[in-house]
Amino acid sequence: MMNYYPKPMSRLIKELAKLPGIGPKTAQRLAFYLFELPRDEVVGLATAMVEAKDSLKFCAICGHLTDESPCRVCQDTTRDHHLLCVVEEPKDVIALEKTREFRGMYHVLHGALSPLEGIGPEELNIKQLLNRLQTEEINEVILACDPDLEGEATALYLARIIKPLQIKVTRLARGLPIGGDLEYIDEVTLGKAIEGRQEL
Amino acid sequence: MGLYHCEGIILRTRVFGEADRIVTLLTKEKGKIEAVARGARRPRNRLVGVTQQFSYLRGLIFTGKNLDQLSQAELIKSFAPLRDDLLKMAYATWWAELLDVFLPLAEVNTEIFLFTLAGLVVLEQTPDPMLVSRAFELRLLRYLGYDPVLDHCVRCQEGAHGSLAGFAPVEGGMLCRICATSAGEKLIPLRPSALAELRALYAADLRAVARRPVDPTLGNELGRLLFAFIQWRAEKPLKSLAFLQSLLVWQEPSGS
Numbered sequence: 001m002m003n004y005y006p007k008p009m010s011r012l013i014k015e016l017a018k019l020p021g022i023g024p025k026t027a028q029r030l031a032f033y034l035f036e037l038p039r040d041e042v043v044g045l046a047t048a049m050v051e052a053k054d055s056l057k058f059c060a061i062c063g064h065l066t067d068e069s070p071c072r073v074c075q076d077t078t079r080d081h082h083l084l085c086v087v088e089e090p091k092d093v094i095a096l097e098k099t100r101e102f103r104g105m106y107h108v109l110h111g112a113l114s115p116l117e118g119i120g121p122e123e124l125n126i127k128q129l130l131n132r133l134q135t136e137e138i139n140e141v142i143l144a145c146d147p148d149l150e151g152e153a154t155a156l157y158l159a160r161i162i163k164p165l166q167i168k169v170t171r172l173a174r175g176l177p178i179g180g181d182l183e184y185i186d187e188v189t190l191g192k193a194i195e196g197r198q199e200l
Numbered sequence: 201m202g203l204y205h206c207e208g209i210i211l212r213t214r215v216f217g218e219a220d221r222i223v224t225l226l227t228k229e230k231g232k233i234e235a236v237a238r239g240a241r242r243p244r245n246r247l248v249g250v251t252q253q254f255s256y257l258r259g260l261i262f263t264g265k266n267l268d269q270l271s272q273a274e275l276i277k278s279f280a281p282l283r284d285d286l287l288k289m290a291y292a293t294w295w296a297e298l299l300d301v302f303l304p305l306a307e308v309n310t311e312i313f314l315f316t317l318a319g320l321v322v323l324e325q326t327p328d329p330m331l332v333s334r335a336f337e338l339r340l341l342r343y344l345g346y347d348p349v350l351d352h353c354v355r356c357q358e359g360a361h362g363s364l365a366g367f368a369p370v371e372g373g374m375l376c377r378i379c380a381t382s383a384g385e386k387l388i389p390l391r392p393s394a395l396a397e398l399r400a401l402y403a404a405d406l407r408a409v410a411r412r413p414v415d416p417t418l419g420n421e422l423g424r425l426l427f428a429f430i431q432w433r434a435e436k437p438l439k440s441l442a443f444l445q446s447l448l449v450w451q452e453p454s455g456s
């Protein structure tokens with residue numbers, strides 16, 4: 001199929017198809033779209049990609065994605081520096097920031113423990129976390145790991161190494177999705193929601 | 201396209217596509233199967249909770265051209281305690297990987313299914329699963345037809361008391377002193393008392409093993425032998441074993 005295209009076109013399609021969620025059909029459509037754009041806009045897009053790639057790094061303190069280190073969250077003196085939320089990925093920080101509910105600090109692990117993949121504590125940003133807990137004045141650590149097996153493993157592991165430091169450890173409540181219909185909620189989620197019920 | 205009901209235990213799950221999961225199930229009716237659970241990574245999907253690792257479920261499977269599909273599932277037992285305790289989770293994952301590595305797809309084995317189910321029930325209730333796991337590993341090897349030779353020398357059949365030098369994973373059993381010298385293989389030493397324990401574990405009821413106090417020295421000694429043998433049999437590194445071992449090493453200082 002690729003032979004029908006001039007070389008630069010088939011190369012572009014091939015590169016686009018490497019992106020997540022983009023199949024060969026979509027890659028073709030995008031390639032034609034890019035070809036029809038004014039040159040300025042194509043250059044703008046390409047430059048944005050290269051600049052993002054070149055200027056983004058991980059914050060030296062919390063591990064979040066940033067263009068300056070320490071990142072804006074770590075530098076913000078109006079936030080609660082005694083409250084630390086541990087997440088698996090930078091995109092989890094973004095998700096929590098969007099809620100506007102959380103005004104503490106973050107720590108990004110860059111992954112989760114995976115018993116089946118053999119990913120152990122050494123492969124995660126845990127040493128730096130312990131370092132922070134010993135040098136900064138943290139009163140509470142909120143574990144905001146994914147509610148899957150890897151997330152559970154990570155939260156259990158962290159709770160066990162943090163508790164001896166006499167720091168309060170909490171985790172996100174596992175409960176019902178807002179707007180859901182109780183009868184359609186699966187048994188496990190419902191069970192956890194009953195476990196985590198709150199007094200009104 | 202066909203349709204069948206089955207009862208199964210989730211051995212592992214993998215992400216698939218945008219929102220799906222592929223689950224590997226050990227079923228009573230069809231042996232080990234793989235099926236896609238559509239939408240099982242969307243928070244409100246009915247399959248989310250049921251398709252957690254180690255869940256024991258009753259499912260409805262559509263057989264497809266390429267992939268089978270788990271279209272409905274109902275929880276029989278969630279085995280949640282195996283996900284709420286790190287050490288139990290590590291053991292359960294290790295068992296699941298053993299089953300996944302050694303069992304071929306779509307080969308019915310009711311004995312292994314029932315044994316696994318019983319094993320997980322015991323594991324759920326055992327505070328220190330070390331010896332239970334040794335018994336599980338050993339019995340699973342027997343069900344798979346890989347049982348290590350423990351009663352006599354695997355080469356010359358010599359079985360006299362005190363004549364055995366150690367365990368040779370590559371030979372699949374114990375070697376006597378004479379054969380060990382000529383074989384020149386790396387042996388795993390085993391105290392006679394540990395060897396006796398190992399033989400006894402073959403026949404032991406997992407529930408009875410769970411009630412016994414755990415002797416970590418014995419557990420580790422048997423573990424060295426079984427891990428080496430299993431690793432050699434699997435012909436590839438077993439990742440969950442590394443995880444389990446890192447946990448056991450780490451636990452020791454805070455164990456008291």
Ligand SMILES: [Zn+2]
Nearest residue numbers: 059062071074
């Ligand atoms: Zn930062």
Ligand SMILES: [Zn+2]
Nearest residue numbers: 353356376379
């Ligand atoms: Zn011999």
